[in-house]
Amino acid sequence: MPFMEFVNFYLMPGIVLGSIYALGAVGITLVFGILRFAHLAHGDLATFGAFTALGVVTIFGVSPWVALPVAMVVCASLAIGIDKLFYDYLSERPKIIVVMSSLGIALMLRAVVQVVWGVDTETYTRGIVRPDDYWGIRIRDREIYTIIAMFVIVGVLWAFLQKTRWGKAMRAMSDNPDLALLSGVDNRKITMLTWGIVGILCAASGFFLGINTELKPLMGWTMLLPMFAAAILGGVGRAEGAVIGGLIVGIVEETSVLFIPGEYKAALAFAILLLILLVRPTGLLKGKVL
Amino acid sequence: MTSQAIAEQPMANNSMQQKYSGKPILTMADVRGGYGDADILQGINMQVTEQEIVVIVGPNGAGKSTAMKAIFGLLKVRGGSIVVNGTEIAGWKPNRIVQHGVCYVPQVNNIFREMTIHENLEMGAFLRKGDIYESLERVYTLFPDLKERRNALAGNLSGGQRQMVAMGRALMLNPSLLLLDEPTAGLSPKYMEQIFEITRNLRNAGLSILLVEQHAKQALAFADKGYVLAAGNNRHEGTGQELLADREVAEMFLGG
Ligand SMILES: Nc1ncnc2c1ncn2[C@@H]1O[C@H](COP(=O)(O)OP(=O)(O)OP(=O)(O)O)[C@@H](O)[C@H]1O
Ligand SMILES: [Mg+2]
Numbered sequence: 001m002p003f004m005e006f007v008n009f010y011l012m013p014g015i016v017l018g019s020i021y022a023l024g025a026v027g028i029t030l031v032f033g034i035l036r037f038a039h040l041a042h043g044d045l046a047t048f049g050a051f052t053a054l055g056v057v058t059i060f061g062v063s064p065w066v067a068l069p070v071a072m073v074v075c076a077s078l079a080i081g082i083d084k085l086f087y088d089y090l091s092e093r094p095k096i097i098v099v100m101s102s103l104g105i106a107l108m109l110r111a112v113v114q115v116v117w118g119v120d121t122e123t124y125t126r127g128i129v130r131p132d133d134y135w136g137i138r139i140r141d142r143e144i145y146t147i148i149a150m151f152v153i154v155g156v157l158w159a160f161l162q163k164t165r166w167g168k169a170m171r172a173m174s175d176n177p178d179l180a181l182l183s184g185v186d187n188r189k190i191t192m193l194t195w196g197i198v199g200i201l202c203a204a205s206g207f208f209l210g211i212n213t214e215l216k217p218l219m220g221w222t223m224l225l226p227m228f229a230a231a232i233l234g235g236v237g238r239a240e241g242a243v244i245g246g247l248i249v250g251i252v253e254e255t256s257v258l259f260i261p262g263e264y265k266a267a268l269a270f271a272i273l274l275l276i277l278l279v280r281p282t283g284l285l286k287g288k289v290l
Numbered sequence: 291m292t293s294q295a296i297a298e299q300p301m302a303n304n305s306m307q308q309k310y311s312g313k314p315i316l317t318m319a320d321v322r323g324g325y326g327d328a329d330i331l332q333g334i335n336m337q338v339t340e341q342e343i344v345v346i347v348g349p350n351g352a353g354k355s356t357a358m359k360a361i362f363g364l365l366k367v368r369g370g371s372i373v374v375n376g377t378e379i380a381g382w383k384p385n386r387i388v389q390h391g392v393c394y395v396p397q398v399n400n401i402f403r404e405m406t407i408h409e410n411l412e413m414g415a416f417l418r419k420g421d422i423y424e425s426l427e428r429v430y431t432l433f434p435d436l437k438e439r440r441n442a443l444a445g446n447l448s449g450g451q452r453q454m455v456a457m458g459r460a461l462m463l464n465p466s467l468l469l470l471d472e473p474t475a476g477l478s479p480k481y482m483e484q485i486f487e488i489t490r491n492l493r494n495a496g497l498s499i500l501l502v503e504q505h506a507k508q509a510l511a512f513a514d515k516g517y518v519l520a521a522g523n524n525r526h527e528g529t530g531q532e533l534l535a536d537r538e539v540a541e542m543f544l545g546g
Contacts, residue, residue, distance in 0.1 A: 165416070168405070172413045175402040182362070182394055183459070184385040184417040 001258075008131075008138045010255045016143045016212060018230075018250020019150035023205035024223060025230035025242035026154055027198040033174035033237030033288065034194050037095045041082070041105040042202060042227060043220030048109050049075040049203030050210035050219065051117050057124055064124040065145075068207050076199030083195045088188075106221065113217045122215040146208045153204055154243055157197065161239065166193060174237050226253065226269035233276045235287025244284060248272075312339035314373075315467050315498040316361065316392075321370035321380075323360050329368065330356045332522040336500075338467065338515075343489060343499045345530065347506040347544075348519035354502045355397050357519065358469050361500075362394045363387050374467060389417055393460035397471035397502070400456035403445030407436050410444050410455050414462030422462065429458040432488055450481030457488070468492065470501045486512065506544050510534050 024046060031039040049071045056067035082105055090098050131138040161167040166189075172180040173190045181187060202220075205227075209219055230249045234241025249269055256268050276283065316338040324330035330353050338344045346354050359365050361372055363384045372380045379387055384394075393414075402410050411429055415422040430437035433454040439447070444455050453473050460468060470489070474482040482505060490512055493499055503509035510516050513530030518539055526539050533539050 165412075168409055168412060169416060171405060171409075172402050172416075175404045176399055178364075179396070179400060179402060180413070181384050182388070182396070183413045184388040184463075185413075186385060 004136050006255075007136075010258065011251065012137065012139055012143065014251030014254035015247060016146050016250070017254060018247035019147050020205050020208045020212070020246075021223065021226050021230045021250050022150055022243045022246025023153065023201050023208065024227035025234065025246045026157065026239050027201035027205075028227055028231040029234065029236055029239060029242040029287075030170075030174075030194055030198055030201075032231065034170060035087070035191060037098045037102070038228070039198075040099060040102040040224065041109060042198075043222070043224035044106040044109040044113075045075060045079060045199065045202040045220070046206030046209070046223065047113055047215075047217060047220030048078065048206070049199075050206030050215050051113050051122075052203070053207050053210070054117065054122055054124060054215055064207070064211055067124075068204070071203040071207055072200040074199075075203035076196040079195040079199035079202070080192050083191060088191065110217055110221065117215075117217075119217055124211055124215075142211050146212060149204065149208065150243070153201070154239065157201075158239055166190075170194065222266070225266075225273070226250075229269040229273040229276075232273060232287075233283055235283025235285040237287045238283065238285045241283055241285035241287060312342065314339050315342075315375060316500065317371075317373045318357070318361070319371050319373075321357070321360055321367060321372060323365055323367040323369070324356070325365055330522050331360060333370065333524075334360075334519070334522070335524055336517055338498050338500050340498055341493060341496055342514040343493045343501060343512065345506075345509045345513035345516045346500065346502045346519060347504075347510065347516060347533075348525070352519045353522040354519055355471050356522075358394065358396075358471050358500070358502065361387075361469060362392065385417070388463060388465075391463075391466040392469065393463055393465035393467075394469040395456045395460045395471060395473060397475070401444040401452050401459070403443065405444060406441050407444055407447075407455055407458075408440040410459050411436075411462055414459035417463060425462050425464060429461055432461070432491070433458055450477050450484070453477065453481070453485060457485070461492075466498060468497055468499045470499060472502050472504055474503065474505055482508070507534065510544075 024042060028039060028042055031037065052074045053064060053067035053071040056062065056070045057064050086101050086105060087098055090101055129140050129142065131140045161171055169180065169185045170190055170193065172183065173185060173187070205223070206220055209223065226249050230245035231242050232245070233248060234243070234245030249272060252272065253265050253268050256265055282288070314337055316336070318334055318336045321331055321334045322329050334353070334357050336344070336357070346357065348354050356365065360367050363379070363382050367380045370380070371378055374390055374392055377390065379390060402413060405413070411426055412422065415425055435451055436454055436458060439451070444452060447455065457470070457473060473485050477485065486508065489499060489501065501509060510530040510533050516528060516530050516533045517524060518526040518533065526533060526536065528536065
């Protein structure tokens with residue numbers, strides 16, 4: 001197979017899909033690192049974000065790109081609200097209870113999407129977009145934007161975590177929660193901040209999945225496993241790791257069809273997850289041991 | 291006002307008879323509490339006055355760390371009173387206690403491993419909104435080793451340097467009372483001497499320090515006051531020299 005064909009039909013789509021996974025995986029790794037549980041409603045929160053953007057597009061007739069920030073704000077508020085109503089209420093209970101409740105939240109969010117928008121497949125814009133040719137690389141504008149947006153969003157988040165007072169407090173909480181409390185960090189504020197950021201990331205990953213493919217009520221749920229695989233592959237608690245993990249899982253999934261039947265694509269994320277847990281449970285960048 | 295007059299002022303919430311001169315910074319009276327239902331602390335009494343090093347010694351499991359956690363609001367205090375700077379603080383959350391001028395260096399897990407030395411110190415000053423430059427310089431002057439390696443991850447440092455990071459973090463808020471839980475555990479004699487030296491300098495600069503120590507003889511030698519705890523109770527108290535001279539204390543708790 002010619003090299004450019006590999007790039008255009010397998011590598012580029014892999015990077016695009018990987019960018020979408022990365023956005024979700026960064027959120028998962030933040031929840032893991034700071035709040036210390038596996039957030040199973042992550043995918044469905046992304047679905048909700050994608051459909052919120054669709055709602056804005058249909059009601060106001062604006063471009064999807066205008067709808068994205070709105071969806072981010074809605075998802076951030078929703079995530080903070082869900083935490084207040086459910087996760088915070090359960091915070092003194094064993095973590096497995098919180099994990100199970102997040103599964104319940106996932107089902108609730110999906111039900112809301114199905115009631116409001118129905119169960120049909122939707123798109124942000126109609127018509128077929130043909131890819132442009134850049135020095136032999138064929139790629140659509142929206143795919144370029146997806147990749148750029150992922151790096152910009154994660155870059156801003158990274159700078160926030162490294163350079164700002166509250167960003168450092170989030171890292172401190174992830175590193176040593178008891179000592180963070182002793183240093184006067186307010187647990188509640190960090191939790192709310194984390195959920196706000198997670199909501200924004202979820203909305204972005206759902207939106208970019210929607211704009212590159214279609215919107216379906218199950219779209220986020222099917223991303224959940226690859227996103228978890230990406231977070232663990234990168235090292236739990238490591239945002240940079242989640243990006244690397246997301247890109248790897250995306251590229252492996254897209255290129256796998258060269259070697260194995262496409263129906264097994266979904267099982268690949270699971271295989272990667274098992275492999276990394278067996279070989280290097282701390283992930284590629286050294287993260288927390290689960 | 292003369293110091294005599296200060297000493298005669300009735301202290302709020304403080305019924306304990308004042309045995310030592312100087313303004314009380316911390317007074318624990320009949321403190322009871324524990325982790326689960328059982329009381330580990332069975333009525334602890336302690337007092338730290340201004341510009342004093344008070345050393346707590348006692349066997350493993352005596353409740354020394356538990357007493358410190360009780361002061362810092364990390365366990366349920368079921369009875370008694372804990373007064374700091376004239377205010378009852380029993381039942382307060384740790385971040386409120388920090389704002390009240392008490393900082394604490396736990397026995398274990400007392401640094402942010404994944405953060406640099408500099409960031410550890412910044413976290414120590416988290417509650418301070420203003421400029422922290424002066425506090426940083428002060429800590430770096432106390433621990434010159436840390437300044438050199440300010441951008442190194444704290445988790446990669448040697449045991450002695452980690453302990454310095456932990457102390458530096460706690461000093462960033464300029465507390466009036468510092469709680470140190472076995473800061474020299476596992477350190478070489480050289481580092482131990484250095485930590486003790488810094489502790490004395492801090493006291494001489496006006497800080498009050500409550501210090502739990504396994505190196506009991508060395509610590510009592512410079513302590514202004516000492517308490518021996520055993521099985522969650524006060525056993526002995528006195529000046530450092532008195533405890534060192536006490537035969538029973540020496541036999542039972544200082545290894546003869
Ligand atoms: N987190 C905890 N939960 C339940 N029990 C605890 C906990 N920490 C300590 N204990 C118990 O409380 C008692 C006192 O422990 P504490 O840590 O205060 O002892 P210590 O005097 O500091 O001893 P050491 O010299 O070993 O540090 C012990 O019996 C210990 O088993
Ligand atoms: Mg102890």
